[in-house]
Amino acid sequence: MKLKLRGEPAQEALGRQLAGLLRPPLILYLEGDLGTGKTTLTRGILRGLGHRGPVRSPTFTLLEPYDLDRWRLFHLDLYRLADPEELDYLGLRDLLDQDSVLIVEWPQRGGLDLPQPDLEIRLAYQADARVLEFVPHSPAGSALVAALARHPAEESVDAAKSHREVRRH
């Protein structure tokens, strides 16, 4: 499935919609060039899960944990990962043992040490918009995409309604 989102509010709104569909344990990869809206989408997800503080890309710390009401979300940004072995220092394996959701920007930098995702979102530029392609890799990922496709315009995406086009493949 592909979605075209025009403007940052639409991108955040999709994140808020996704938030309602996330159930741990889940690993989500966000793949796309610099500035394609990976952190914006993550911010929407965290807002949708009730987080009120700031959401910045953990470019230098690589990992930002969020304690949510019922479970934890770990936001990774591996852009500056010099060597996949550094992942060991982040205690990634311990994080995965927990009841948690993992969102990874720049997953390709993690190499083979990074666990496979349930869902991969590929983000790309398109003029003043972004195109998001959803590629599921597990039954949980497929269920999530199916749920998203069933409700293309929830209340939470009001801001995006007039700016959003859905294409199914």
Ligand SMILES: Nc1ncnc2c1ncn2[C@@H]1O[C@H](COP(=O)(O)OP(=O)(O)OP(=O)(O)O)[C@@H](O)[C@H]1O
């Ligand atoms: N759907 C959209 N349409 C237009 N602009 C967008 C959209 N989504 C995000 N943006 C804008 O793109 C810029 C970059 O967003 P963001 O920081 O989320 O990208 P990123 O993919 O996390 O970048 P990086 O790879 O550097 O971490 C921001 O100015 C944001 O407002």
Ligand SMILES: [Mg+2]
């Ligand atoms: Mg980012």
